[in-house]
Structures are given as structure tokens and as C-alpha cells.
Amino acid sequence: MSYDLHTHSVLSDGTQSVEELVAEIAGCGLIGFSLTDHDTTAGWRSAQKHAEQWGLDFLPGMEISCAIGPLSVHLLSYGHQQNDSVLNEHITQARTSRRTRAQRIVQKLSETYPITWEDVLAQASPGATIGRPHIADALVNANIIRTRSEAFSGLLAERSAYYVPYRAVHPVEAVTMVKAAGGVPIMAHPRARIRGQVASAELIEQMIEAGLNGLEIYHRDNNEEDRNWLKKLAQKYDLIITGSSDYHGAGKPNRLAENTTPTQTVERIKEIIRQNHQKNTTPQHTQTI
Ligand code: AMP
Ligand code: ZN
Ligand code: FE
Numbered sequence: 248m249s250y251d252l253h254t255h256s257v258l259s260d261g262t263q264s265v266e267e268l269v270a271e272i273a274g275c276g277l278i279g280f281s282l283t284d285h286d287t288t289a290g291w292r293s294a295q296k297h298a299e300q301w302g303l304d305f306l307p308g309m310e311i312s313c314a315i316g317p318l319s320v321h322l323l324s325y326g327h328q329q330n331d332s333v334l335n336e337h338i339t340q341a342r343t344s345r346r347t348r349a350q351r352i353v354q355k356l357s358e359t360y361p362i363t364w365e366d367v368l369a370q371a372s373p374g375a376t377i378g379r380p381h382i383a384d385a386l387v388n389a390n391i392i393r394t395r396s397e398a399f400s401g402l403l404a405e406r407s408a409y410y411v412p413y414r415a416v417h418p419v420e421a422v423t424m425v426k427a428a429g430g431v432p433i434m435a436h437p438r439a440r441i442r443g444q445v446a447s448a449e450l451i452e453q454m455i456e457a458g459l460n461g462l463e464i465y466h467r468d469n470n471e472e473d474r475n476w477l478k479k480l481a482q483k484y485d486l487i488i489t490g491s492s493d494y495h496g497a498g499k500p501n502r503l504a505e506n507t508t509p510t511q512t513v514e515r516i517k518e519i520i521r522q523n524h525q526k527n528t529t530p531q532h533t534q535t536i
């Protein structure tokens with residue numbers, strides 16, 4: 248009895264609509280899931296509706312892009328209040344900054360390859376959080392490369408001359424924002440070396456101090472040695488340990504439910520969400536009229 252707590256739809260850089268994604272999840276034997284599109288909660292309502300239709304439990308989620316210079320960190324937020332103005336302001340900015348950055352990458356590419364910004368937009372759903380995967384899809388569509396993964400190891404890799412970074416929030420600040428919005432922050436694929444530099448113990452400890460609740464240890468991008476290292480850290484600070492696929496549909500080799508999280512752990516996450524929301528709705532000062 249388990250959940251897949253990290254999946255993407257076309258509202259960011261997955262390749263399936265929320266409806267298609269939930270239908271596939273229902274066929275996997277999972278009892279629940281989270282939709283964690285990058286920097287958006289646009290799919291929550293649809294995910295909840297389709298989850299109910301399939302008799303699945305839905306835990307609302309989002310993946311926040313964070314960075315410290317060249318170090319990229321992804322933070323999962325579960326159950327935060329969707330109307331939190333600070334977090335909303337932040338993700339609006341993040342999506343805009345991602346878009347501007349993608350335009351600059353396309354500008355550079357267009358000096359050598361026949362690719363336009365319109366070609367990239369044609370690969371993304373309206374309002375979707377734009378990322379390198381959409382540029383990759385446009386390159387595939389134009390027969391410049393064969394697969395998304397080829398783009399990530401070549402033209403769109405961080406070492407590529409076409410690569411442009413984007414401004415992202417400091418991971419400690421992101422943890423603070425998620426907490427203030429009543430969410431449960433869990434660090435995504437903490438030791439994904441395949442993506443470049445990874446967070447140090449010191450940085451993870453700073454995030455824990457700011458309220459980080461857990462680590463996504465069971466993820467294909469964390470190797471065995473790193474998993475053991477992370478488990479020790481989790482034990483030391485009594486952190487929640489999750490496992491997820493980080494499914495992007497056809498866009499990435501990750502398969503749905505290849506790693507999962509037991510129901511008991513999800514209950515612990517939900518309990519923290521409940522406590523956070525109670526705190527947020529308790530009046531700080533009682534007014535006397
Ligand atoms: P960006 O956020 O624009 O820098 O692009 C990186 C994102 O692309 C990550 O969140 C990855 O999950 C996603 N991605 C999707 N498909 C792939 C792929 N085939 N290889 C690597 N990353 C991918
Ligand atoms: Zn992604
Ligand atoms: Fe990620």
C-alpha cells in the first residue's frame with residue numbers, strides 16, 4: 248500500500264495531461280499520489296477530481312526550483328495553502344524568469360539551428376511552467392536531435408555554450424516560505440549528482456533548521472552510497488524519508504511507481520500539514536472590541 252509522491256504533468260514538463268496521468272496511476276496499484284509540477288499548482292483541482300473518480304488519494308504538491316549560484320536544489324512542498332500570497336508571488340516570478348531564460352537559450356540556438364520561440368511554445372500547454380524540456384521537444388520536432396535526454400546531455404547541458412541559468416530562490420528561503428504557507432517541505436533527489444554539484448551536509452542542516460521535514464531518499468538519481476549517507480542524516484534529525492519516481496511521462500526514462508512511499512509515512516506528512524494549517528488559522532492576537 249503506497250504512494251508515488253513526485254509526478255509531473257503537461258502543466259510543467261511532463262508529457263501527459265493530469266487526466267491521463269491519474270488514469271495511468273490508477274492502473275499501477277498505488278493507493279495515492281502527489282502531483283508536483285514545477286513552480287505551479289495549476290493541476291491540483293483536476294488531480295483531485297480525477298483522483299476521486301478513480302478512488303485514489305491525492306496529496307497536493309509542488310516542486311520549487313532553488314539555487315545557490317551554480318548549485319541547483321529542488322524542494323518539494325506538500326499541502327501548502329494554495330492562496331498564500333508570498334509563495335504565489337514567488338512562483339509567478341520563477342515562471343517568468345524561467346520563460347525569459349528559455350527565450351535567451353532559443354535566441355542562442357537560433358544562430359545555428361532552425362528553431363524559433365514559437366516552436367518552443369508549440370510544445371508547451373497554455374500557462375505551463377516552461378523549462379528546458381520544451382526546448383528539447385522543439386529540437387526533436389525539428390529533427391535536430393532524437394530525444395529529450397540527448398538534449399540534456401548535449402545542446403542543453405549546463406556545460407553547453409547555449410546554456411543560460413535562471414534566477415532561483417535560496418533553498419533555505421524556500422523552506423521558510425513553504426513552512427509559512429503551511430506546507431511540508433521535503434528535499435527532492437538530494438544527491439542527484441547526475442545533475443551536477445549536490446548540496447553539502449551543512450546546507451541540508453541549514454534547511455533542517457529552517458523547518459525541512461524530510462528527504463526524498465528513494466529516487467533513481469541518488470546512488471546507494473548517497474542513500475546510506477542520507478539515511479544517517481534522516482535518523483539524526485528524525486526526518487521523513489520518501490520514495491518517488493519523478494515521472495515525466497514519455498519525456499524521461501523514470502517509470503511511474505518505480506519508487507514509492509508507504510501510507511504510514513504519508514499519514515505523518517498529512518498530520519504535519521494539519522498542525523501547520525491549525526497554527527496558521529489560530530489568531531495571533533485576540534481583539535477586544
Ligand atoms: P530546467 O528546469 O528548465 O532547467 O530543466 C530541468 C528539468 O528538466 C528537470 O526538472 C528535469 O526533471 C526535467 N527533465 C525532463 N526530461 C528530462 C530528461 N530527459 N533528462 C533530464 N532532465 C529532464
Ligand atoms: Zn521536471
Ligand atoms: Fe527535480
Ligand code: FE
Nearest residue numbers: 253255310493
Ligand atoms: Fe521533478
